[in-house]
Amino acid sequence: DAEITQSPRHKITETGRQVTLACHQTWNHNNMFWYRQDLGHGLRLIHYSYGVQDTNKGEVSDGYSVSRSNTEDLPLTLESAASSQTSVYFCASSDGADTQYFGPGTRLTVL
Amino acid sequence: GENVEQHPSTLSVQEGDSAVIKCTYSDSASNYFPWYKQELGKRPQLIIDIRSNVGEKKDQRIAVTLNKTAKHFSLHITETQPEDSAVYFCAASIGSGGYNKLIFGAGTRLAVHP
Numbered sequence: 001d002a003e004i005t006q007s008p009r010h011k012i013t014e015t016g017r018q019v020t021l022a023c024h025q026t027w028n029h030n031n032m033f034w035y036r037q038d039l040g041h042g043l044r045l046i047h048y049s050y051g052v053q054d055t056n057k058g059e060v061s062d063g064y065s066v067s068r069s070n071t072e073d074l075p076l077t078l079e080s081a082a083s084s085q086t087s088v089y090f091c092a093s094s095d096g097a098d099t100q101y102f103g104p105g106t107r108l109t110v111l
Numbered sequence: 112g113e114n115v116e117q118h119p120s121t122l123s124v125q126e127g128d129s130a131v132i133k134c135t136y137s138d139s140a141s142n143y144f145p146w147y148k149q150e151l152g153k154r155p156q157l158i159i160d161i162r163s164n165v166g167e168k169k170d171q172r173i174a175v176t177l178n179k180t181a182k183h184f185s186l187h188i189t190e191t192q193p194e195d196s197a198v199y200f201c202a203a204s205i206g207s208g209g210y211n212k213l214i215f216g217a218g219t220r221l222a223v224h225p
Contacts, residue, residue, distance in 0.1 A: 033212065042117075042200055042217040043155070050210050058212075059112070090154060096209030098143040102154040 003027075006091050006103040014111055019078040021106050023091030031094045032074040034058075034066065036087040037105075043090065049074055050096075081110045113138045115203050117216025124191050125224055132219045134201035135183040143204035144177060144184045145213070150197045158199075159186070191223045 004025040035043040045058030047066040092100040114137045142163035147155035161175045177184040202213040
């Protein structure tokens with residue numbers, strides 16, 4: 001079955017380290033999104049992509065970057081992890097018809 | 112910028128009662144409004160959605176209503192059950208022609224007590 005996966009599911013890192021979170025979908029969706037979820041803030045959009053080589057900044061993009069080299073993957077990189085980036089990160093994809101399907105999430109702790 | 116406000120932030124009901132969650136959005140061009148349910152430690156999952164050409168949509172015990180003039184939409188859950196306990200998120204779409212994104216509300220934590 002087609003699906004969307006994220007790895008790792010849990011990650012502990014130290015301040016200042018570079019971290020990459022993986023997102024992989026097998027639906028052949030053009031649109032992919034990264035969100036962070038913190039108590040009281042719901043789901044906030046970090047970066048998104050509408051297709052290969054396309055990336056766009058969301059409302060909380062500072063300190064994060066993405067690249068889209070193929071349809072299936074949209075990795076999220078924290079260039080220099082900060083404690084404020086401790087959060088749960090969700091990847092989502094859609095076929096352009098608006099409905100987004102979420103991955104299982106990655107819980108990131110920055111010490 | 113675009114914004115979605117969601118109320119209440121917490122809601123406690125007795126099993127069998129109804130629950131209503133309300134959202135307002137700022138972008139009058141928004142035309143798609145999904146609702147997601149997120150159980151503890153799980154991913155958000157779509158439970159119902161509505162497009163701007165429809166005023167109401169029902170699926171068993173859940174329904175969504177949309178008032179485009181007032182820019183607000185609501186989720187209605189009837190005959191609530193303990194398994195309805197979760198966090199519910201509303202969202203509104205921004206964009207068109209396949210180049211869309213969602214703006215989410217802050218969520219409502221629903222507790223259904225037996």
